[in-house]
Amino acid sequence: MADLSRAFVRRDMLPATPPPVGETGLVKWLRENLFSSPINTVMTLVSAFVIWWLVLAVWPWLSNGVWTTTSLAACREVLQGKTGACFSVLTERWHQLLFGFTYPADQYWRPTLGFVLLFVAAAPVLFFKLPRRLLIITAVYPFLAFWLIWGGSITVPLFVALGFVAAALTFQALAKQAMAQAALAAVIAALVVWWIGGQADLQVLVLEPVASRDIGGFMLNMILGVTCVSLSLPIGILLALGRRSDMPIIKWICVIFIEFVRGVPLITLLFVANVVLGYFLPPEVTFDLILRVIIMITLFSAAYIAEVIRGGLAALPKGQYEAADSLGLDYAQAMRLIILPQALKISIPGIVNVAVGLFKDTTLVSVISMYDLVGMVRGPIQGATEWNGVYWELFAFASLLFFVVCYGISQYSQWLEQQLRTDHR
């Protein structure tokens, strides 16, 4: 053995030295993300300049904003030539932007309540971890919202709802014996209830009735968006299944419908709703313009949703279809239990894209002189003498409302995709 007393043996670990300054924290991050190469540095400087320039342009406009005057001229007086926004147009006219300019002012609580309840009603659909029993609220909501927004006696939506309940109960009771007879009986039950409702004409819990032409502003966009998306989803599923069906007549009906609707711009369909549809209905039938527009937008988005879902159906491996067949499931069971749950999951991003696009497209109704948010901005507000010449405040407000809704929806869909991801990555 060597003489250990003279050997240099370290008995304890050296403490770790901190990494060089350039390799930690902020400095490292800056170097890697902003200044990693000459080109990168140039790009950083250019981007920073653009941001600086934007801030310089927008900040005085925001910070000098005037909130309390009653006209644009008064705003200019307050600003005395400085750059500044005239946000008074928002404080003065916010109710018109949100509810349209003829909705009775003392009834604003009704659409507001309807809007709040929309979240309650949508929650069980959006977050499937909530108890399933809450779906009853979702089912009740459309009738409640109709009553809140349009007013009138609660018996009207109540009887409509009762008709559906009667149909569902009849169908459930008879479906065990024979499907077709049950469906027929269900339709008859619903018609009987609606007929009774039409005869009864009860006036219970009457809210002040509001005509459809008085409904406008962002409320109109929300009504059109929510109604049309929820109606077009089932129609879209049926169209997609029809297009993949092996029954040639049904398939071709669906193909022609989908390709036709997807081939024309929404505006032409709105023209149809506005000026052409009247020719195809008996003279005594007068549809509400909102209803006509809802029908057209629903058909429009149903065609797009059908194509998205068809993509989802085509993406499923053939084995899934064969497995369903080999289990002895019939067509309806196979679709409901095996195929659609998977296909819809694949189609979620596409469906959300269509929904967001549709919601943005509801602004097009301003072209056929309906006073939605954009219609309000361009019509009564910019046309008023006191606000003639106000542009950016109004457009910024409108953009902000749409951005919040659409961005919210797309964030939700990303969250949902995470939740539904069952493969291992």
Next chain:
Amino acid sequence: MTSLSDPQAGSFRLSMLLNDTRYRSYTFQFVALMCIIAVFGYLGLNLAANLRTAGLSISFDFLSAPSGYDINQRPIDYTSQSTHLRASIVGIMNTLIVAVLACATATVLGVAAGVARLSPNWLLRKMMSVYVEAFRNVPVLIWILIIFSIMTAVLPPPNAFRGENPTATMVMGAFAFTNRGVYAPWPIWGDGSWVVVATFLASIAGAVIYRRHTTKVLFDTGRLMPRGWPTLAILILPAVVMFYVMGRPITLDYPALKGFNFQGGVNMLGSLIALWFALAIYTGAFIAENVRAGILAVSKGQTEAAASLGLRPNRIMSLVVLPQALRVIIPPLISNYLNITKNSSLAIAVGYMDVTGTLGGITLNQTGRAIECVLLLMAFYLTISLSISAVMNVYNNSVKLKER
């Protein structure tokens, strides 16, 4: 789905139409067909009755009547004495003009933004995602109106360019941004200019042939010939030489202030600019996402495999990554072009006279021929979208993965 146990022949009962899977599909189709016929018959009868009471009939005679209205952008000769048909053709040309301009600009913007979203530069990446999110989540109609307001409310009137100390000046002495539109130089094709154009077209063909030749040489002998600068030279030099040989036949007509307005050059209306840039920036945000997705769809292994074969980075891009990414990018790109064409019908909101503004707007209101006008309008858009889808199907088939 066929039933396993064959029922005896000749035992057909009426209930089997509903319960037997062999016959049920016929029943369904029959019922569906009957429903469709009933609905269309009902609508048709109503239409006939309504037209009879109004004393009208479906006829396209109005197309040959004088239109009686002016159009502010005329690619072909048109006066208010021209027919409604000619007004519609002017409208169609205006639609195509704005659609082509917007498609080209949107592609450039979208590709640039899509690539920038993958850049290693954090600031650039974030800026581009703000751009994409801001434009994707706000209706295009609002963007059209915003840019239109900039064009009409912010830009100075032409008389601001007048006088000793004008409040506005022309950009580079050639472009005037006024609230009556943008005035820009426009080429005048003098005598012999066709020779220059023909030379240029010929040199494009020459450049293609040269590039084919270099590829052939590379494959045959392995010798790498330069491609970049010779192509550029073939493209530019002959045309420039011919331009001077022919005595400079092509000149630029600059806009100049005469009277109350600018004369000369080309006037791009504020509504055209608004529609063009709003559609381009809006759709560019969607294209950016497609481009990003397309590049990300090429797995990293492909890049690494190419690198391990000894390819240089820009060859990896052009030979390995791009061909695979383009297959993912092009189909949504084309459907975005289709969206631009369909969204250009929003021209009616800013008074740009596209086909929706002429045929579906003023002609419809003046003649009251709602059904015929809307029908023609739909037929026009349907033709465009169906032909573009046909092109897309051909492309999709040509790039489909050739699997064993």
